[in-house]
Amino acid sequence: MARFIIRRLLQMVGVVFVLSLLLFFWLRSLPGGTVSAILGERATPETRAALTKALGLDQPIWVQYGKFLGRAVRGDFGASTKVLPGADAFDIFLTRFPATVELSFFALLIAVVLAIPLGYLSARRANSPLDSGLVIVSLVGVAVPVFFLAFLLKYQLAVEHNVFPVSGRQDNLNCTRVTNFFVLDGLLTRELDCSVSALKHLVLPSVALATIPFAVIYRITRASVLEVLGEDYVRTAESKGLTARVIRGRHVLRNALLPVVTTIGLQTGGLLAGAVLTEKVFNWGGIGNALADAFQFRDYSVLQVLILAAAGIYVIINLLVDISYAVIDPRVRTR
């Protein structure tokens, strides 16, 4: 197990390194760039040249990459040019990433809390009207463009009926920041109104973001439970006369959860992508929005740090999924 984890970690370093290389060259091959983004209509040949030189963008690209790598190893990813000018790019990651995690966590929570029981229910009553209805709902959830759904939710519940706030993460202006997880910060500093405000802001975007993971987790739970119900050991258990509760708990759910855990892990990675759209609609100060901004303004430092960090996290999640798989599945543990 340990050897496996170490090997995977080494692979991860490799993947992130290759990605950094590709990313660096790729970004610089894109048309346009930081200099025009900063200067706008005001650019003259002189100011353009001066800024290019000051930012070191006139040096050969290998030199630029070498410098980048040298600094990155020391944890210095450069400063932002336009997303939050002057701020350390990694600090931007540290302020923005918690927002996305908070959002994704609640979205996943909603998805899991609804999807697993409903999936189980669906499988137990396969082909009932309830089952069919749920299947259709889950498929519709996948078919609706996320940003459109997000907009409808916002429109109905925030603009028309002031049930939830329209956008942003918090209304209170004087909240203390500790971890940048706003709900958690409020609890830590005992500013409960801050937590409450943050929670209110979380509802609509998490629901919007939850639709796709809900659909996916629901369907895998249903399919998985269906499969397990047909397995020999469940039939054996039934024939042994074990109570329905024991069968469900020990045999069916436990075995059926295996692929579900995997799916949840994979969906976590996918949430990051979906978050770009949801965060845009709700003006959520997260990593998705920062990515879109950084891309629009060609803020290289921020783009690099955000993408590399996101990739690293995705790989770590994959690793964790594999480990949790090993923990849940006894057949893997025997090795």
Added chain:
Amino acid sequence: MSPANPMNRRKDRIDELAATSGGGTATLVREAGAVDEKPGVSLIASAWKRLRRNPVFLIGATISLLFVVLALVSPFIAPHDPAVGYLLDKVRPQSNPVPGPEPGFPLGADDVGRDLLSRLIVGSQQTLLVGVVATLFGLAGGLVLGILAGAFGGWVDALVMRVVDVLLSIPSLLLAFSIAALATRATQLTVIIAVAAVQVPIFARLLRGSLLAQRHSDHVLAARALGVTERAVVFRHMLPNALGPVIVQSTLVLATSIIDAAALSFLGLGNPNDRRPEWGQMLGRAQQYIYDSPHLAVYPALCIIFVALGFTLMGESLREALDPKSRR
């Protein structure tokens, strides 16, 4: 990477799950691919037999078929030219940004006075094109990578899968972003390529998983023993058996491609040339009018939802039908 290592087998299962995004079961792909007691024809035949009676499939197939037919005949049934601003003279940014319905224009016009109904009808064409071509591109890319990895194994596999890992590690929309932005000039083709690129690693993993599962199956070993060349084994024996899940995935990707193209438009990276309309583009560009003229966004959105639902229903029921378990 030896298939005997259980940890790697886990990984393979994850690959399959990633590809099938949650439908079916963990072992579905392998078993579907490895059904080899009967000739392929009977697998398809029996699947068809079950599908014919499956209402979900029928609904999905009907929607999909209607959509394809609409796309084909749309130029003939659209009442107006979708590119001409008939009502442009009525457009006034302050008083009348989006002309409403009037005789001959049952749904009104868009912001440059073009007939909305005609644009919706003709829009089916480009929408279908985006869906189909993006899926084909994704499939083709995945096919190359997947065959390299799955059929040959060893270092080829390791290398290809690392590339796939890198591709998968970039959030999909960002990948699409970057590709759309890399093109010096956004066109329908760049949108298609951007959307397809996201699918390449998924198809690659799917095919690889399916091919890997067969490498040691009886029919492949038998073919090898009979002296069939490696190429023939891959293309004649392994690939056909791997196609089931690929078809399923393709149907689902058709739906996601259309939705992803809409998302690109929403983010301002869609095809800027709207003489030939596309639903995702219409939805994306309608955002600025969504407050006062929501119908501009709602109609194309409903079209997209309807069609995506059709393909998804069809794909899901195909998946079920091809699952050997349901044949018990």
Added chain:
Amino acid sequence: MTLKRTAPLVLLTVAALSMSACAQSDRDSGSDGGTSGGDVKDTFTFGAAGAPDVFDPLYATDGETFRITRQIHSGLLGIKPGTADIQPELAESWTPSEDGLSWTFKLRQGVKFSDGTAFDGKAVCYNMDRMYNQKGAGQTAAEYWTYFFGTFSDDPSGSLYKSCEAPDDTTAVINVTRTTSSFPTILSLDSFSMQSPTALEKGDANNVQSAGEGFTYPEYSKNPVGIGPYKISKYDEANKTVALVANESYYGEQPKTKNLVFKIIPDESTRRQELQAGSIDGYDLPNPVDWKGLKDAGNKVEVRPAFNILYLGLNPERNPKLKDLKVRQAIAYALNRDQMVKSQLPEGAQVASQFMPDTVSGYNTSLQPYAYDPEKAKSLLKEAGAEGMTLKFAFPTEVSRPYMPDPQKIHAAFTKDLEAVGIKVEQVSKPWNGGYLDDVSANGAYDAWLLGWTGDYNAADNFLGTFFSDLKGNDFHTSVMPWGKTLSEDLKKADAIVDEGEREAAYQDINKRIAEEYLPGIPVSHSPPALVTSGKVQGLTASPLTAEMFDTVTAGK
């Protein structure tokens, strides 16, 4: 699952979606607009379109930042509310020497910086010298200084600024190296605001360093010490809000609303929804198509006078056919600018006859825009032997500017017009930051393109000079035209004229020649940008320079 069971569900979903769509169309329009009651909020919240840069205005570069720094800083000269004209601010009066090279500023007395230190002649000179003495990365970061004053102390040859003396506490004398219509007007720009010398010194304010692909700024720039009705209270980067609070040591009247909050909401439709939901009191740059809906819902749409120009640029170097005046005139006649302005730009927008708006001194009222006349365009093309010519015509994506709300639509309309007179159009687009600006100005990659300009201050040089003064590097590539050099030199000469009447006549003459003899590009339109507040907001004066002050604003509860 059967057909009977599933079909209603699908229909239900569709119905639910369409219902919510319908609900949107008949939303409430009866918000209680009108006068503010006795109850006034102690916080005014404004929806900003983007994150600000640093609050040390010397290093600031964009409108979103200046909107905030303007509330916390003042310059020697200010802007008269609602106009583009200068008025006294920290300087009560200013007089040039005979040769126009030495300017004496009489300073307002009893003014204190927000840290309590006194504002005097020495402080003025400290500030001017501080800007002039920028080093290294600071020079690049001080973009506005480079643009308006030229070079820094390590290369005095290209600098407009020469030196500064403070004969006594209430006087400052600034010496310049040449006469220009821009000085002292440029001292009204936010970048050249006065900051506390003590605080600048203590905060090591000039310590700008390059870091990777960007700059890092000293801590001082997050909370600078200036003179203004407000001061920074908190910039919450995680929650994207900037909070300001009244500056109690301000020499003028205390602001009517104690707290001023800027919420950063980049998406325009979200800003509108926030206003509708009552969580912000106003926002900038509402989409022209929203104006009616906003007014109907009881909000106030404040239209600013247009202080901008949209033009269609032409590049005769890339496409030699464009060297022929007849071809350029044909393009001018071919464009139906009237229809474009009416169908795409907000009310109050005008077709442009010259490259500057009519509020700028030097505007030539005798000029008329080229009429829409496709027949004339065709015959001119024929005369020039350019029938069927191809034009590579570009527009930017991912951008909306005050002078150009939707570039793609403008481009589409003009493409249609050009094709109607037999010009083949090769349509090109690139993202604004993704190569468009590079292609227009550095690469000269297009025959024709859409671009514009919003004025910084009221001087013809800020428009015409920006476009045509620099012979070698300008976007219109006038250097390949026989008159390019003349135009460039005449513009520089006009700018150096000290007498205002004489200068105005010189610019009027240049405008006439640009329109009739040169036509380096086609001026298209002037479009008034707006800002919107809820119906309960009082006291906001819209500024053509988007230089609104918020200290006079109140918002009813």
